[in-house]
Amino acid sequence: MATRTSRAASSAPLPVLKRLLPVALLTxxxxxxxxxxxxxxxxxxGASIPLSGPLAGxxxxxxxxxxxxxxxxxxxxxxxxxxxxxxxxxxxxDDKTDPNVTAANTESLLSRDQARAxxxxxxxxxxxxxxxxxxxxxxxxxxxxxxxxxxxxxxxWNYAWDxxxxxxxxxxxxxxxxxxxxxxxxxxxxIFHDNGPDGQVVGGTLWPQMAKAAGYEVVQNASFPVxxxxxxxxxxxxxxxxxEVVLVDAITPQAVxxxxxxxxxxxxxKLLVIEKGAEPVQFxxxxxxxxxxxxxxxxxxxxxxxxxxxxxxxxxxSETKLTFSQHIADSYAAAQILLDAIASAGSLDPExxxxxxxxxxxxxxxxxxxxxxxxxxxxxxxxxxxxxxxTSIVWPAxxxxxxxxxxxx
Amino acid sequence: xxxxxxxxxxxxxxxxxxxxxxxxxxxxFAALLAAPSFLPAYFVEIGFKLLLYIVLAEAWNLxxxxxxxxxxxSSSFFGLGAYVTVGLLNHTGSGIGLALAASxxxxxxxxxxxxxGLFRLRGLYFxxxxxxxxxxxxxxxxxVPWFGGATGLFVSADLPDVTELFRDAALLLVVxxxxxxxxxxxxFSVLLRAVRDDEDAASQVGVRAFRVKLAAFMVASALIAxxxxxxxxxxxxxxxxxxxxxQWSVDPLAIVIIGGLGMRFGAIVGAIFFVAIGELLAxxxxxxxxxxxxxxxxxxxxAPRGLCGLLETALRRTGPTKVASS
Numbered sequence: 001m002a003t004r005t006s007r008a009a010s011s012a013p014l015p016v017l018k019r020l021l022p023v024a025l026l027t028x029x030x031x032x033x034x035x036x037x038x039x040x041x042x043x044x045x046g047a048s049i050p051l052s053g054p055l056a057g058x059x060x061x062x063x064x065x066x067x068x069x070x071x072x073x074x075x076x077x078x079x080x081x082x083x084x085x086x087x088x089x090x091x092x093x094d095d096k097t098d099p100n101v102t103a104a105n106t107e108s109l110l111s112r113d114q115a116r117a118x119x120x121x122x123x124x125x126x127x128x129x130x131x132x133x134x135x136x137x138x139x140x141x142x143x144x145x146x147x148x149x150x151x152x153x154x155x156x157w158n159y160a161w162d163x164x165x166x167x168x169x170x171x172x173x174x175x176x177x178x179x180x181x182x183x184x185x186x187x188x189x190x191i192f193h194d195n196g197p198d199g200q201v202v203g204g205t206l207w208p209q210m211a212k213a214a215g216y217e218v219v220q221n222a223s224f225p226v227x228x229x230x231x232x233x234x235x236x237x238x239x240x241x242x243x244e245v246v247l248v249d250a251i252t253p254q255a256v257x258x259x260x261x262x263x264x265x266x267x268x269x270k271l272l273v274i275e276k277g278a279e280p281v282q283f284x285x286x287x288x289x290x291x292x293x294x295x296x297x298x299x300x301x302x303x304x305x306x307x308x309x310x311x312x313x314x315x316x317x318s319e320t321k322l323t324f325s326q327h328i329a330d331s332y333a334a335a336q337i338l339l340d341a342i343a344s345a346g347s348l349d350p351e352x353x354x355x356x357x358x359x360x361x362x363x364x365x366x367x368x369x370x371x372x373x374x375x376x377x378x379x380x381x382x383x384x385x386x387x388x389x390x391t392s393i394v395w396p397a398x399x400x401x402x403x404x405x406x407x408x409x
Numbered sequence: 410x411x412x413x414x415x416x417x418x419x420x421x422x423x424x425x426x427x428x429x430x431x432x433x434x435x436x437x438f439a440a441l442l443a444a445p446s447f448l449p450a451y452f453v454e455i456g457f458k459l460l461l462y463i464v465l466a467e468a469w470n471l472x473x474x475x476x477x478x479x480x481x482x483s484s485s486f487f488g489l490g491a492y493v494t495v496g497l498l499n500h501t502g503s504g505i506g507l508a509l510a511a512s513x514x515x516x517x518x519x520x521x522x523x524x525x526g527l528f529r530l531r532g533l534y535f536x537x538x539x540x541x542x543x544x545x546x547x548x549x550x551x552x553v554p555w556f557g558g559a560t561g562l563f564v565s566a567d568l569p570d571v572t573e574l575f576r577d578a579a580l581l582l583v584v585x586x587x588x589x590x591x592x593x594x595x596x597f598s599v600l601l602r603a604v605r606d607d608e609d610a611a612s613q614v615g616v617r618a619f620r621v622k623l624a625a626f627m628v629a630s631a632l633i634a635x636x637x638x639x640x641x642x643x644x645x646x647x648x649x650x651x652x653x654x655x656q657w658s659v660d661p662l663a664i665v666i667i668g669g670l671g672m673r674f675g676a677i678v679g680a681i682f683f684v685a686i687g688e689l690l691a692x693x694x695x696x697x698x699x700x701x702x703x704x705x706x707x708x709x710x711x712a713p714r715g716l717c718g719l720l721e722t723a724l725r726r727t728g729p730t731k732v733a734s735s
Binding site: 123195196 | 449450451453454455519527548551552558559560561563568570628640643644645646648650651654691716
C-alpha cells in the first residue's frame, strides 16, 4: 500500500497555466493584427508549391523562378498602387506534393496572409487543387507547369490562367522528328504511359492516333499506375514484338527505372522518347551514360530567341551552382505576367488584376504570351536530347543546337 | 489492484450533474455554430480543419483507445467517403446530406464485409491488415477507369462555402461526441474495455467480442467516411493519392497519442495541439515534421497518457486530494 499527498497549490502547474493563458492569447492577437497591418503596406502574392515529396525537384525550380521575378520588381522600387509605390512580398508554402495540402495552403494564403493574387503549383493534380480554391474565392491565379488540356478539362476557368505546352503538339513531335530528320525504323511503336492525367491523354489517346496517321503500327500500348516500379514484362513484350520506336510518358523515378530495365533486358530501340520524366537534370544524373540519346519534348532553352532567356539560365546556374531546368522559365514568366497585371491594374482589386491578366499580350522569357478563351497560353515546343549529361535541341532545324544521336547508343 | 479515492470539490460535483452537462454541451454547440459569423475567415478555415481532425481522431480513439483495434486503415474509409460523396453529387444530383449519409452507409458495409477477415488478425497483424486494405482500395481506384484513374474526379455541383461546411463539420463533431459519450459512459464502454484489455477473457465471461469490435469498427468507419466526404466537397476535386493518402491514417494516430490514448478529451486536445503546431510552423515545413516527431517521442517516453494525462495528473495535485492505493 502506498500513500501520496498533494503538493501545495502554489507549486502546481495550473496557476502557471492560468498566468500563461492571457500571454498566449495576447501573442496570437498581436501576431494576427501584425499580419493584417503588414498586408496593408505591401502587395502579397502567395504560392503553394511542392518543396517536399516526390515533386520537390520541380518545386525548387519554381521557388527560384517566382522569387527572382519578385526580387527584380522590388529592386526597381515595387509596383505603383493608387499612386503609391508598394513592395511585393511573396509568401511560399510547401504543399508536400499533396493536393489536399495545396488547397489548404491556398486558403491560408488568402485568409491569413491576405494574398491578393496567386501563383500555381506544379502538375495537374496540385495546380488544379489550388486553382479551384482561387476560382471559389475569385482571386486571380497564374500558373505554368500544368499541360493545357489537363487544365482545360477541369472546368471553365474565370480566375485561373495557365501557360504551358499543349499535349497534342507534344505528342506529335516524335513523328515530326522521325519524318523531318528522315530517321529509318521498322515503323513499329511501343507505348508505355502512366495513368496520370497527362499520361492518359498523351500515351493513351494522342500517341496511338498520331502513330496511325503517320503510318506507324502500335504493337504495344501499356498503361501503369503512376507509382509502379516494375516494368520488366512491359519491356520484354516490346522487345519480343520488335518495336524500334519506344514512347514513354512517366514521372522521373519511373522514367529512370524504365530506362534501366530496357538496358538490362538487352533491348535497344532505335528511338526512345521519355516525356515528362526525362526532363529534369535528376534524370540524367541518375542514369549517367544511359541517359544519352533519350529524347524529351521541351518548351524552353536558354538559346531560344526571347528576351532574357540566356541571362535567366546563367543567373540560375551562378546563384545555385545547379544545372538549369525549363521550370525556372515558366515559373519566372508566370510571376512576371502576374506582376505586370498588378502594375497595369494599378490596384489590388482582384477583379481588376484578373481583367489585366486577360489582356496580357507580350513576349516573355518563354515566348509570346496571349491567353485564349480557355485561359490557355501555348508555349512553342522543341525536341531535346540528352547528350553527355546536357540537353541539346535536335528539332526543329532552325533552333537546333546539336545533331541527333540516332540510333540510341 | 489499486483504488483511488479523491475528495472532489463541490464545483466539480456541479459540473457532473447531468442537467449542467447537457446545458454546457448545448451552449458549446450553439457557440460552435455561431462561430463562423464572427470569426475571421482564416480561423473558420482552420476551424474546419480542426473539426475534421477531431472527428478522425475520435473515431481512431474509439477503435484503438477503447477497443484495442490499432488501425492504419482510416485512409481507406476517408477515401471511400470522398469518392462515394463526389460520385453521388455528380451523378444523382443528390443533396450533400444524402451523399454524406450514403458514404457512411457504404463505409459501414465495407467494414462489415472486411470484418470477418480483419478480426481474425490480432495486434500488429490487424494493423498491417488495415494498412493493406487502404492500399488495395487506392490501387483499385487508380486502376479502374470509372473512378477517373490518377486524375480523379471533380465535383460538378455548386460547392457550399466554408461557413456552411464548418457548420456541417460541427454537426458531425456533435454526432461523434455523442457516439464517444455512449462508448465511454455506458454498458457498451465496459464491453469495449473488456475486449481491449483481454479479448479471450472477455469471451470467457460471455462478451461477444466479435460483435463489440464490429460495432466499434462500423461506427468509426462511418464517421471517417463522412469526414472524407466533407473534405472532398471542400476541395472540389479528389484523386486517389490525396484521398487515400497515408496521412489520413497517421495524423489521427499522432493526434490521439499527443492528446492521450483512451482519454475522453484526448482527441480534442491532441487535434488542437496538432493543428496549432502545423499552422505556427507552416512557413517552416522541415521544422514542422521534425518538431511533431520530437513531441511524439517525448510524449511516448515521458507521458504515455498524452497531454490529457499530464493535465489530469496536474489537476489531481492541485486539489486537497488524498490518493490512496491498496
